[in-house]
Every structure is written in C-alpha cells, then in structure tokens.
Amino acid sequence: MRLGKLGLVCVLASVTSLANAEQAVSQDVKMINLAHQSGCVTCHAISGAGKGPNGLKPIGPAWQDVAKKYGSDPDAKAALVTTVLNGSSPYQSHWKGEVSGFAMPPNSVVLNEEQADELVGWILHLAD
Numbered sequence: 001m002r003l004g005k006l007g008l009v010c011v012l013a014s015v016t017s018l019a020n021a022e023q024a025v026s027q028d029v030k031m032i033n034l035a036h037q038s039g040c041v042t043c044h045a046i047s048g049a050g051k052g053p054n055g056l057k058p059i060g061p062a063w064q065d066v067a068k069k070y071g072s073d074p075d076a077k078a079a080l081v082t083t084v085l086n087g088s089s090p091y092q093s094h095w096k097g098e099v100s101g102f103a104m105p106p107n108s109v110v111l112n113e114e115q116a117d118e119l120v121g122w123i124l125h126l127a128d
C-alpha cells in the first residue's frame with residue numbers, strides 16, 4: 001500500500017508538464033521515502049489527527065502541526081535538526097497532552113545531519 005501511493009506520486013510526477021511542479025513532487029517523494037526508511041512514520045503522520053494504537057493520541061505530532069508551530073520561527077530549524085538527531089528530553093516535552101509519546105528517541109543511527117536538515121526543512125513547509 002505504501003509503495004502503491006508512492007508509485008502514484010511517481011506517475012503524477014512523470015506526466016506533469018510543469019518543471020516546477022515536477023521538482024516539488026519529486027522532493028516530496030524523496031522526503032517521504034527518507035521518512036519511511038528512517039522509521040519516522042512509525043510515530044509521525046504527515047497530516048491530520050491520526051490516532052495511535054488503541055485509540056490513544058498519536059505517538060508523535062503530525063508534521064503539518066510541527067510546521068504550524070515552528071514554520072514562522074527562523075531559529076527553529078537548527079534546534080529541530082538537533083532534536084531529530086539526538087532525541088528530545090522527556091522533562092521538556094514540547095507536545096505534552098497533545099501526543100501519547102513522552103519523548104523522541106535519537107535518530108542519528110538512521111539518518112545523518114545532512115539528511116535531517118533536508119527532512120526538517122521539508123517538514124517546516126508542510127503547512128504552506
């Protein structure tokens with residue numbers, strides 16, 4: 001099912017005649033692939049109020065909500081890249097009450113700084 005959706009995006013990308021749109025779509029595909037490969041989607045949805053297991057709140061915040069919260073803050077990106085690589089502190093939860101996860105584990109074992117930077121940059125524009 002995951003591949004089916006990505007396949008559809010690829011088809012859309014190849015039939016569009018607008019170079020810009022094609023570029024934007026291929027960046028979406030690249031980032032969605034990276035998020036899947038890195039395991040982010042186990043805990044994060046891209047949009048919507050997806051439910052976690054047993055009807056609990058989702059484990060991590062939907063990335064469109066992350067974009068709404070930080071998208072207008074120019075300093076947010078660097079801090080979020082660090083959080084993605086090193087994990088978050090359960091004592092300084094930024095999403096308390098909104099998600100069922102207490103903290104994010106470090107992700108530096110699955111993606112490098114350059115990839116984290118590109119992924120966070122993409123996430124921060126999801127509310128546009």
Ligand code: HEC
Nearest residue numbers: 038039040043059060088093094095096101102103104107
């Ligand atoms: C095991 C579950 C889990 C995985 C895997 C995970 N996250 Fe998270 N993520 C969370 C939780 C829980 C939070 C909320 C932390 C908080 O409340 O401060 C979070 C928060 C975030 C935030 C917002 C941080 C903040 O300070 O508000 C971003 C951005 C993010 N994750 C991106 C990612 C990316 C990119 C990946 C994959 C490389 C990823 N996450 C993988 C659970 C996860």
